[in-house]
Amino acid sequence: MADETARIEVILKRFPQIKRNALIPLLQAVQDEFGYISEEAISSIGAHLSLPTSKIYGLATFYNQFSFTPRGFYHVVLCNGTSCHMSGSGELLSELAKLLEIKDGETTRDGMFSLEVQSCIGACGQSPVMAVNGEYHSRISVKELREIIKQYREDAGR
Amino acid sequence: MGVRLEVNGRSIEAEKGETILSALNRHGMHVPTICSMKDLSPSGACRMCVVEVEGSENLVPSCSFPIEGPMKIMTHSPRVLRARKTNVELLLSNHPDDCLYCERNGSCELQSLSEDLNIRERRIPGKRSPHKIDKSSPAIIRDPSKCILCGRCVRICEEIMATSSLDFAHRGNELKISTTLALPLNDSNCTSCGQCLVACPTGALIEHVQFPELEEHIHAPGKLVVVQYSPAVAVSVAELLGYKPGTDLSGIINAVLRRYGFDKVFETSFGADLMIMEQARIYQDRKRDGQVLPLITSSCPAWIHYAEQYYPELLYLLSPLKSPQQIAGALIREWFPKAEKEEGKEIVSVVISSCTAAKTEARRVEMTRRGIPTIDLVLTTRELARMIKLSGLDLELLEPELPDAPFYSTGSAGKLCGVAGGEAEATVRTIYAQITGTEIPASKLHRFRINKSYREMIVKAGKTEIRMGTVSGLANAVALIEELKAGKRKLDILEVMACPDGCVNGGGQPIPAEEKLIRTRSKAVYDMDNGTKNHTAHGDPLVQEIYRDLLKEAGGKLSQDLFYTTYLKREVLL
Amino acid sequence: MQADKEILIKLAQQNPSELSPDELGQTALLRKIQIPRPLVMVNSSTSGIVAGSMRTWEAIEQYAAERSIDIDLAETGSIGLSSEDPVISVQLPGRTRIFFSRITAEKVPSLLDDLFHREVPDQHVIGQLYREGQEPWKDVPSLEDIPYFALQSRIVLESCGIIDPFSIEEYIAGGGYRAFLLTIRSYTFSEVCDLVSDSGLRGRSGGGFSTGEKWKAAFRTPSDQKFLVCNAEESDPGAFMDRTLMEGDPFRLLEGISIAAYAIGSNRAYIYIRSEYKNAIRRINNAIKILREMGLLGDNILDSGYNLQISLRKGPGAFVCGEETALIASLEGRRGIPSSKPPYPSTSGYLGRPTVVNNVETLSNLPGIIRNGPDWFKGIGTTECPGTKIFSISGRVKLTGLVEVPLGTSFDTIVNKIIGGVGKGRELKALHVGGPSGCMVPVELMDIPVTYETLKEKGLIMGSGGIFVMDDQSCVVNTVSYFMEYMNKQSCGKCIPCREGTRRMAEILRSITRKPADEEGHTTLEQFKGVMQLETLAEVMKDTSLCGLGQNAPNPVLSTLKYFRHEYEEHIFNRRCPSNSCTELRSWFIDVDLCTGCSICAKRCPAEAIIGTARHPYFIDQEKCIGCGICHEVCKFTAVYYK
Ligand SMILES: Cc1cc2nc3c(=O)[nH]c(=O)nc-3n(C[C@H](O)[C@H](O)[C@H](O)COP(=O)(O)O)c2cc1C
Ligand code: SF4
């Protein structure tokens, strides 16, 4: 806890100007550092910028980038842009929902996987595309998806 | 600069820069609105106010469209009507069919819009968003399924009450009104002021009704059900009962409450009278001991709640007194059974108030003795109106009655507390008399009654000057306190009321709370004062009697025990 | 670096014809026309990375290290062929550069072996890039001659995939920054506005508003501070021209921003870019840093007295933040919610100051316009719509990628001639143009010249230029329903018609693509009632929504109701998906020969539509089946099939 406070302090120091337009960069820094935005972070940022915390929560829930629960050990990003959708990412999504028992924006109970659906991650030519902790898998089928997830599970077990 | 508009074929004059809506309203033309609110920032969200403007491809929101030059406008063309109707139908497609069971049945803007637009069929089918009702707050219930996301609550809580408990969260079809981290309202920084629920057009925000609980007690054997009601209630319940706004219904209320089954009917203003006596004493003590001033009043529970959250460092300036209803309540609970020789009967102590925060106040640990709450139930003006309607009594046939002795005011000092500035005025009257030995001429303080959110005046009592101030609306209070902290202002006594214009505009008051009605209510309170001979708390024979027989002196041991309280910093996410 | 810097600035100031032979030699070196060592360039743009170009890169490094070959390895952006990634290009000293497609790591050794033996492999060749003084390869087509490049007019994309996006040397040597220096040295603010107005450049984000006129409005509004904002949100899924530009040629964008900021008299510019665009962000940050070091950004740029700061802001992810007022709200640290116009950002925008918001492609057009003059620009495209437009093409096509053509080119040229049309044995059904709020173009309209006006006449819009190609296996209703669901998720939720309207329309469309749970009663009725409302809803949404998102969200529905009504009718009245892609409309059967009678399907069927006795073949009651396909999924004996 004390550690968290100190790390938040360090981030706040990087934004000495107490202006509202520093809010998003601040939250992004916190999200990058911790992988999520904690209650403590909200209240420190609120105090730092003299902003009601409801405004911070309201803002953060508006944007996809921020989450209030820690991300999984594996962060799965599935593209559901037009191309990927038409190449079957919808089915991949329901398969993931079955395999991991989570929906977009959620993390598995054991903290192993979290899932985020994005729209177009920039490789429509290789759709459908999925990224796990930044590692890309392109042109995947439902069967390959099962294999991929299995592989990650095994890797984590080791 | 004048501009000519042609509206529905009629030519009207408008100012450059003003909105279309403001020009229309000035000429008595009506366009339905939901999200726009007087004095609050425009949002242009609901699209109900759209009109057809010649040359514009889409319809134009009249509430936020500035007039730049001459325009041809249609406010009720078939295209406009279809758009409005469809948008209301879209709202209804995500709305429960709950009118019959709804708190706002009959005073709901969505209901009357549907009625006005002649919506008679559910044309657009669809799934409704799932929501949980938040009943955590003793004062306010939030039912998001009835929320139409107009944002009025958000803006009033932020801009008028400087609290910002609520904001929009998420987006698209997930959009909702939420506290920080979706905490239950009671765990948030909400002060229970109830301003949001008065602003809410629908039943999404309603008071935490206690009226049904009252039903359980009222005729139960072995129970002595005692009620007190506040002056702000007496002057506003008329609006809900078909009387002329501003009618003082005190006498009728007394009669109705007795018929309804209350064993005793008292007035909260008696508690206010005692509070004034004690407050005058505290003021004199602090002044004499050279303590830091101003003495800040503590009768408004929403303000107390706010100060405990935002100004823990200033709590020592607050008067340590409980609110009038709690003072009266303490007497009722402690003293009344003995006096009445009714020991053995369980007292149920009920308050009828203009205030939703009083519901939360009643749950404070500080407002209990030996684990028993001083006040059992707090009902609002609106709940009173419902009770009266339920009683089936024909009010026209009732003769006004007096409240029960000994807890009512024969004078007007305590009653003045219903309006912002009243408490400061009444307290200064007593202080003045204590210093000079003479009564202050009533007219001397009338300058204090101008219609402004912050008023300040210097009263000369002999050689001493009393700098008195009153502020209402928490955002105004914050601005003022920041000035005090910065040393830009000096005051001896400051009255803070959370609701703009004070309790006449409280969260438990009749809806709608239009500016004109609020002014009428304030005037009615001042009329009470003008219409009586006894203007002071110390001059009230009943007050004198209780000090003589029981309390002995202001600030005495029993007063301290019954009427004084303490404040604590409140740890919540601000 | 210091000497380099001076040479570079000198280069940027002069016409190539005025350069000394020595300087020309320098230029050739910087432009990688003359190279001392073999050069391998790897497309490290997002699309390349997804396809594995970083592994390709490592394989090349390893190859060179193992054989002790001295090579230069450099990054490039994408030449625009996303489906062909990883694309790499190899240039040997004195020879032309050859581009190869789909070079994954394992293909590296044999490819490089061949090339170092002066042989060109048979496969994977895209073409060679001719440049002055280089010896071409035999039997390798010139890039300019292959259909994909031949019919394009690459002006904005000219260097994408060719140059190293991390190298300002290459950018300047190729003519970069000449326009900006000309701007700050020779023109007043308003002259630049006039010049761009005169060129006829129109915003490339979709609306087609005159860029010069927008600038003038901001320029004329008096204020202590003005802002230029580059809109790099590129929120349309399936649009990737802005990203490709930023990843492939970031200095061009920064030069464009500098010119635009100067034109409106602003000293402060922001690039608002999607936070997901990590690769573009890296390149732009690098470019800004270099420009500062060079003195091309900062205070008193090259002693001109003009100051300019450009900062990058990462958009935290919301489609609607592409809308300019929402973008500004987001910059200010608020929820990205659009606000009513007027006031327009050009008079009251960021922090209440005059603010011009321009799209990446719009801004990337500026260096060319200033360098070559407005008349040159007017010579491209049509009179009303001069210049080029970049389209990003995906879907059921042979190639996926970017195409830059003069405005006025037909869809037929773009999709059939340049990209090669739909896959073999398939038929083109429609083009979905302009992303989720775009519209569906039927085959009959493939020949119309693409300009803002012609499309509008047909009830269509260009949007930002995403084209999704649909063949006879793609379902119109299903696609429209996907878009509407997307818009519903992306709506900011502020206004009723958009928030509730997109939701209801999405529900109605979705219900068309599946069989109702009970064919007789309630749900059929509800479904039917909904369909009847589609048009009214669409019109009211257009009429009353606050911003472009809600106003344009019904476009796919309106355009398909106009051009593809029969597909709706098939779905609604015959409960049949003509392209057989709406799975929940399918009719399922059990193969009597394969079914073992295990009864699993019957137990799992949500509609209790499967009947039979254990150990005998089961069958499906078509009246009851809702087409969910669960039986197909659970059958271990693949006995369930659809027709
Ligand atoms: C819902 C919505 C999304 C938009 N998204 C983008 C976008 O991603 N990129 C963009 O440049 N403009 C987008 N725009 C247009 C911008 O509002 C704005 O008009 C544009 O940035 C102006 O640039 P231009 O004049 O250079 O075209 C969007 C508009 C709307 C209504
Ligand atoms: S909020 Fe209004 S419309 Fe909704 S149920 Fe209550 S009375 Fe009816």
Ligand code: SF4
């Ligand atoms: S208004 Fe209509 S629905 Fe409501 S109670 Fe009366 S008859 Fe019934």
Ligand code: SF4
């Ligand atoms: S009761 Fe008052 S403080 Fe609480 S949410 Fe409503 S307006 Fe805000």
Ligand code: SF4
């Ligand atoms: S709770 Fe009431 S006031 Fe608040 S947004 Fe909903 S409907 Fe409007």
Ligand code: SF4
């Ligand atoms: S001003 Fe009156 S009604 Fe409002 S919160 Fe205070 S005491 Fe209650």
Ligand code: SF4
């Ligand atoms: S149209 Fe949609 S995105 Fe635009 S303001 Fe309204 S709700 Fe928000």
Ligand code: SF4
């Ligand atoms: S699951 Fe397959 S094999 Fe078993 S009963 Fe069904 S169709 Fe026959």
Ligand code: SF4
């Ligand atoms: S598809 Fe199969 S499981 Fe689904 S309803 Fe039809 S018979 Fe039942």
Ligand code: FES
């Ligand atoms: S739609 Fe998935 S990468 Fe573009």
Ligand code: FES
């Ligand atoms: S009242 Fe004008 S948009 Fe709501």
Ligand code: FES
């Ligand atoms: S045409 Fe509908 S899914 Fe096919």
